[in-house]
Amino acid sequence: MKRLVPAALSLCMSVALTAAGAAVGAGPAGALELPLITPVAKAPNPQLIPGDIFGPILAQGTGSPIDGSSSFVSGSSQRANNAVQDGWKRAYGSLPPQVQQAVPPQLRPAEAPLPPEVTVVPAHEPSPAPEPPKCFNCVAITYDDGPVPGTTEQLLDTLKRKNVHATFFMVGQNADAYPQLVRRVRDEGHTIGNHSYSHPDLAHQADGAIAAQFDDTSAALERAAGVHPVWARPPYGSYDGRVAAAAGARGMSLAVWSVDTADWQHRNTATTCSRAVEGAHEGSIILMHDIHQPTVDAAECVIDGLRAKGLRPVSLEEMFRHPEPGHVYDRDE
Ligand SMILES: [Zn+2]
Known part of the structure; x- marks a missing residue:
């Protein structure tokens, strides 16, 4: 200019x-x-x-x-x-x-109005497309392997009391066994993800088996609660390009994690809480399991601890408004 x-x-x-x-x-x-x-x-x-x-x-x-x-x-x-x-x-x-x-x-032409006072502003390059709004100070808390009566229900009670949404990566066979729990999780505003039907290591499955594990689970969630998951988590965090592609072909993104509480291993409430809170920062995805009593008992401590650090526990749906199918969300991004 x-x-x-x-x-x-x-x-x-x-x-x-x-x-x-x-x-x-x-x-x-x-x-x-x-x-x-x-x-x-x-x-x-x-x-x-x-x-x-x-x-x-x-x-x-x-x-x-x-x-x-x-x-x-x-x-x-x-x-x-x-x-x-x-x-x-x-x-x-x-x-x-x-x-x-x-x-x-x-x-100037006769009768031309005086030009307005102008300030010449240096020209700028055209702005790039706006970034999607970032989920400010958000941390995704995720629970795998349910739903099951008892622990999943206690966790839902705690989340409701603390006014927090989480993500539940459900195993298809549990969704088929406890469809009323799938509906409750949905009704209370949490994100529901696909965690395979019978929890195999998908990276060691044939292509057809990977597809069946995803499809059978999505069908179970659909039957139970009309849910079409857009998030999947491979059991054990084990995936390869075929697993990611199979998820992407079904409109799903893979969510692994950035903070591993190892709750399934130590089964200790205080340890679950401290690992979750100390390891978290903005953009973290925390891995826990709602089938273990000590984990569910730690939920309030996790939420309070994150909030004390200025972080907001949220669901994946709240954290990533437009996840990219087939993409693997595994770091703090
Ligand atoms: Zn699992």
Whole structure:
């Protein structure tokens, strides 16, 4: 833009002088009191034309007054003079305000309003597409392997009391066994994910078995609660390109984790809580299991601990508004 303005001004002046010259040459009209000005007969350099600034001058001008060959220039009638004036007025009106302002007052078309005061702001590159809004200070808390009566229900009670949404990666056979729990998890606003049907290591399964594990689970969730999961977690966090592709082909993203509480191993409430809280920062995905009593007992401590660090425990749906199917979310991103 900085480089274009002088060029625009130069062209503008050229137009102005041409118009003025035409007016003077037109004889007695004398609308412009000017010293003798030689009409500018040189056409603007075509290389300058493509810019937006120049388009309106040529598009809205009167035929071809700029090159001096127009009959308007050679004619002497009032009509021709008016046409030139009108053309210049339109051209002037289409100029950017800062260019208008640079035109000397005596060269501005009659009745042209004064250009507004403008501040020339340095041009910026076009802004990139806006980033999706980030889930500020969010940490996803996730529970695998349910739903089961007892522990899953106690966890739901705690989450409701603490006003927190979590993610439940359900095993298909448990969803089939306890469809009412799937519905309760759904009704209470949590994210429901696909954790395979019978919990095998998917990276060691044939393609057809991977597909069946995902499809049978999604069908179970659909039957139980009309849920179509968009998140999947491979059992043991074990996956390869085929597993990710199979999930992606079904509109699902893979969520692994960035904080492993190892709750299934130590089965200790205090340890589950401290590992979850100490390991978490914005964007973390915490792995726990809602089939273990000590884990469920730790839920309140985990939520309070995260909040004390200024973090917000959320579901994956809250953390990632538009997950990319087939993508593996496994780090703090
Ligand atoms: Zn699992």
